[in-house]
Amino acid sequence: MKATWSKHTLIFRQPAGTSRGVMKSRDVWFIALTKNGNMGIGECAPLPGLSLDNFDQIESKLSEICNDPNSFLNDLSQLSDFPSIRFGFEMANLDLKNEGGQNYFGDFNSIDINGLIWMGDSNYMMHQVEKKLEEGWKCIKMKIGALDFQKELDILKSIRNRFSKNDLELRVDANGAFSKNDVNEKLEKLAEFNLHSIEQPIQPGQWDLLADICQTSSIPIALDEELIPLVNEEDRIKILDKVKPQYLVLKPSLLGGFSESEKWIKLAKERNIRWWITSALESNIGLNAISQWTAKMNPNGFQGLGTGQLFINNIPSPLKVKSGILSKENSEIWDDINQFISEWYSPIDKMALQTSGSTGKPKSISVKKGWMKNSAQLTGKTFGLKEGDTALLCMPMKYIAGKMMVVRALELGLDLKVVEPSSNPLNEIKENIDFCAMVPFQLENSLNQLNKVKTLIVGGGQVKQKMVEKLQTVSTQVFETYGMTETLTHVAIKPLNGPNKTDLIQSLDGILFEKDDRGCLVIHATAFNPEPIVTNDLVDLIDESSFRWLGRFDNVINSGGIKIIPEVVEAKLTEVVPHRRFFLTGKPDDLLGEKVVMVVEGDKINITLESLEKFEKPKVIYFIPNFIETESGKINRVETIKIMNLKTA
Numbered sequence: 001m002k003a004t005w006s007k008h009t010l011i012f013r014q015p016a017g018t019s020r021g022v023m024k025s026r027d028v029w030f031i032a033l034t035k036n037g038n039m040g041i042g043e044c045a046p047l048p049g050l051s052l053d054n055f056d057q058i059e060s061k062l063s064e065i066c067n068d069p070n071s072f073l074n075d076l077s078q079l080s081d082f083p084s085i086r087f088g089f090e091m092a093n094l095d096l097k098n099e100g101g102q103n104y105f106g107d108f109n110s111i112d113i114n115g116l117i118w119m120g121d122s123n124y125m126m127h128q129v130e131k132k133l134e135e136g137w138k139c140i141k142m143k144i145g146a147l148d149f150q151k152e153l154d155i156l157k158s159i160r161n162r163f164s165k166n167d168l169e170l171r172v173d174a175n176g177a178f179s180k181n182d183v184n185e186k187l188e189k190l191a192e193f194n195l196h197s198i199e200q201p202i203q204p205g206q207w208d209l210l211a212d213i214c215q216t217s218s219i220p221i222a223l224d225e226e227l228i229p230l231v232n233e234e235d236r237i238k239i240l241d242k243v244k245p246q247y248l249v250l251k252p253s254l255l256g257g258f259s260e261s262e263k264w265i266k267l268a269k270e271r272n273i274r275w276w277i278t279s280a281l282e283s284n285i286g287l288n289a290i291s292q293w294t295a296k297m298n299p300n301g302f303q304g305l306g307t308g309q310l311f312i313n314n315i316p317s318p319l320k321v322k323s324g325i326l327s328k329e330n331s332e333i334w335d336d337i338n339q340f341i342s343e344w345y346s347p348i349d350k351m352a353l354q355t356s357g358s359t360g361k362p363k364s365i366s367v368k369k370g371w372m373k374n375s376a377q378l379t380g381k382t383f384g385l386k387e388g389d390t391a392l393l394c395m396p397m398k399y400i401a402g403k404m405m406v407v408r409a410l411e412l413g414l415d416l417k418v419v420e421p422s423s424n425p426l427n428e429i430k431e432n433i434d435f436c437a438m439v440p441f442q443l444e445n446s447l448n449q450l451n452k453v454k455t456l457i458v459g460g461g462q463v464k465q466k467m468v469e470k471l472q473t474v475s476t477q478v479f480e481t482y483g484m485t486e487t488l489t490h491v492a493i494k495p496l497n498g499p500n501k502t503d504l505i506q507s508l509d510g511i512l513f514e515k516d517d518r519g520c521l522v523i524h525a526t527a528f529n530p531e532p533i534v535t536n537d538l539v540d541l542i543d544e545s546s547f548r549w550l551g552r553f554d555n556v557i558n559s560g561g562i563k564i565i566p567e568v569v570e571a572k573l574t575e576v577v578p579h580r581r582f583f584l585t586g587k588p589d590d591l592l593g594e595k596v597v598m599v600v601e602g603d604k605i606n607i608t609l610e611s612l613e614k615f616e617k618p619k620v621i622y623f624i625p626n627f628i629e630t631e632s633g634k635i636n637r638v639e640t641i642k643i644m645n646l647k648t649a
Contacts, residue, residue, distance in 0.1 A: 001035040001073075003066040003092075004347040005044075005059070010283055010311040011387060011413065016118050021049075028283050029062060031085075032345040033069060033092045039342045040096030043286035044088035045253045050280075052229060052254075053082045061085055066347075076257070080231045083256035090257040091289050095342065102288055102338040108295030111326045114139040114171060114302040119146045125155055133162070136323035139169040139196075139302035145177025149186060156193045165194040169302060173199040176225060180209055184216070191218040197247055200224045211243045222247035227264065228254050236264065240271055248275040249304070253282055258293050265297065278304025284317030285341070291319060291326060312388035313413030315341065316406060333420055336397035340406055344369065353400055355485045365485060367529075374527040375404060375488040376411040382493070382508050383455050387413035389434040392453070394418075394425030394442065400485045401437055401459060408435075426452055437489075439634070443467065443478075450476040457481050459489065461634050462549075462567075463496060465574055471497040480505075482549065484535070488528050492547075507545040515541050520553050538565060555637065557586035559594050562615050569596075569616045576608055581627060583637055584618060587646045595619040597646065601627050622646075 007029050016023045029044040044062070046053040061082055065072050072078055073093055079086035094104045115132040117125055117140060125142070132140055140159070144152045159170060170193060178186050178201045187201065197220040202209060204226045214221045223245045230236050248268050252261045261277075268275050277294045279287050287308050294303055305326050308319050318334035320327050343351065350366045379385070391414040395402040402421075409416035414435070419428045425442060426449040433453045438446065439460040444467055450456065451474070459481040463471075471478050478497050481490035482505050491511045495501050507513060512524040516534060521541070523533040538556070540548040551567030558564075566584035573582070581601040586594035598618035600607070602625070609617045628639040 001033060001069050002347040003031065003033050003069040004345075005029050005031045005062040005066055006345055007059075008283065008315075010281075011313050012310055013312050013388075014118070014310075015120070016281070016310065022119075023281075026281055028286070029058065029085075029088065030285065030345045031062060031065070031088045031092050032342070032347060033096045034346050034348060035096060038096055039100040039346045040092040040094065040098075041100075041102065041285060041342045041345050042088035042091030042093070042095065043253070043282055043289070044084045045280060045282040045286050046084035047254065047280055050225060050228065050254065051084050052231075053084050058082075058085070065089065076259075080256065083228075083231070083260070084253055086260075087253045087255075087257040088286075090259065091286070094258075094289075100339055100342045101335055102285065102342060104289040105292035105296045107330050108292060108328055111291060111294055111305060112139070112302045113306045113321070113324055113326045114141045114169070114304055115324060116304070116306055117142040119143045122147065122151045122155060126158070129155065129159060133159075133168075137168075138324050139171065141171040141173055141199075141304065143175065144172050145174045149189075153189060153193075156190070156195075160193045165196075169196045170194070171196045171199070173224070174201045176200050176203040178202050180206070183209075183213060187213070187217050187219055195219050197222045199249055200226060204229070207239060207242055210245075214243055214245050220246035222249050224249040224251070231256065231260075233263065233267075236267055240267055240273065244271075245273060248273060250275055250277045251280040252277070252290055252293065253280045253286055261293075262297075274301075275299065276301055276303050279307045281307055281310070283311070284308050284315045284319060288317055288319060288328075291328065312415055314415075316393075316409055316416045316418060318418075331420060333393075333397055333418060336402075337393075337406060337418065340397060340403060341410075344407070344410065351403075353403070353485050354398060367488065371528045372404065372407050372488055373411050376408040378508055378510070378527065379404075379408055379490070380412045383435060383457075385412050385414065385435055388415060390415045390417060390432065392417045392419070392425065392429065392433045392436040394421055395437060395439070396421050400489055404489045405437060424449070426450070437481075440464070440467070447474070450474050450478075455479075457490065457493070458496075459483065465571075466578065468496050472501075486529065486533050487523060487525055491523055491525050491528075503548065504542060504546045505549060512544045513539075513541060513547055514544065515539065518553055521547065555585070557584070557594050557596055559586065559589075559596055559615060560592040564596060564616060569612060572611050572616075573607075573609075576611065577605075580605070581635060583635060583640075585637065585641055585646055587620070589619075597622060599624065599627075599640065599644065599646075601625070 009025055009027050011025050031042045033040045076086055095102060115137040117128045172195060183201055199222045250261045250264055252258050255261050276299055279290055291305055306321050308314060309321060316337055318329040320329055350368055353365050353367055355363050391409055393405045393416055408414055419425045424445040426446045429452055435455050436453045437457045440458055440463050443458050447470060453476050455477045457479045463480050480494040480496055482492040483490035492505045492507045494505045510527055514522045516522055519538050521535045521537045521539045536553040538550040538553055540550060551565035555566045556563050569584055584596055584598050587597045589595040596618045598621045600623050604623045628636040630636050
């Protein structure tokens, strides 16, 4: 077994205020395990001022674990002083046992959750409340204890004036803000609003006072921070029997993991104490695991699992929140994304990529993760992407285009939206998107909705001239890209509209071009690959940073000693055959060596060839019902030619 760890800093969309202070960011650590080709990922998410973990020793402890993971797996109690690390290690091992893909406890349909209202000034808090109520939430939890208490009461009163306890469950969380002298008075005033419960009204460790409060308060008391330091069963039994709380609030990442949390549940059930489960501001990786476990435990009531949307740079996740319901989107693309993320954070420093096979036989290549990171950073620099910008993934994860969109999200801190690959991916999008990648077919079908996208890159094939003309009227910045799997998507771009529109393909920073003796492009991209990348693309090289693409060397037709580049001739015929797909190829010929033939998709039609030179004109035009396609929708010339038997004598 191999193990490794990495650090990730989450940035809050809005400052998160509690009685303990205001957070603008928080650090989490991912721990990844590999064994027998399987991978598992877990998350260590300690909270400053709350977790037992010694923050100064987090990374040294993670390194110790990764040096000898088996010894810790055999005895997790060694991590009792580091409950968040214990949680992450348990997570990773569960994922590993289930063969990866962030599959900890299995899928779930939906979980009822509460809406969280963070502290701030009264206007900010009321804005949060209004938004939650408009969205249809049935349970709201409000942080209290930092504002003027009367202002907090006014907010609660405003809510209750609009919604009765039957219409809206209302919870509050004091995070230990009340003192011994004022706790009873404040609880009495809060009781006017028919609250479901109050979490941790006083600071932990005051068991005698807490026991009195639990017995006398008309508001049910929920213990939260109080549970965190209690790592042995004797102490857990002692507090439950002495204090007799009405509820427990269980945070697996702070309590030492799922197995330790289940011990709390067992003790609570034996004493008829109710409980619910909450996250502790983990990334979506930890939240996904906690959500799966919550569904397995089948609790009653609303759970505190709506924190995934708090961060602008969260890890892409299938978790969705709408109107107080947390659900998990079960689809093939999310299975692929989750598996990729596990592999991305694994100890292995290389990744296997699959070429598309559009110009030859598909093959697997191995690339360094560092190269992929460099490519993502260059894309961010080229298009001015910044942390928190929205990006849309609408490409298959099987190939490099989909994988690199996920890498860009992880490396640049993008807010990644995901839809299943389709002909018109923008149909499902209700918000503005800063950055998106499509193939030409998707662009053609999305033209009327491009206003949703600020910057669009189009790869996997040339954009037709008629489409280029249509793009002149849209506000979206559209770029045709040049690249391949070996270059980790694009190394050059061609602006298709706007003031910088050009017919030249221009290199990104640090990328240089030359031609070999065949007239084919050679790419020097040392940030992605230390070796020159020799292509089969025939180009008109303008200089070391720009070129015009002519066609594929392997498509060239040698007819009577004249070398014809099919793609150049096809461009001339675009206007002649505007609504059909077609291509030119060569067929063996006794006189010419190869004769030019044209293959058209669909029923037979008349085609005028006057625009072509004599040697360019096809000798024969074939019509077939359907072309063979690649997975991205491009014409697979090689396979189509095979089924037509054109390359045989």
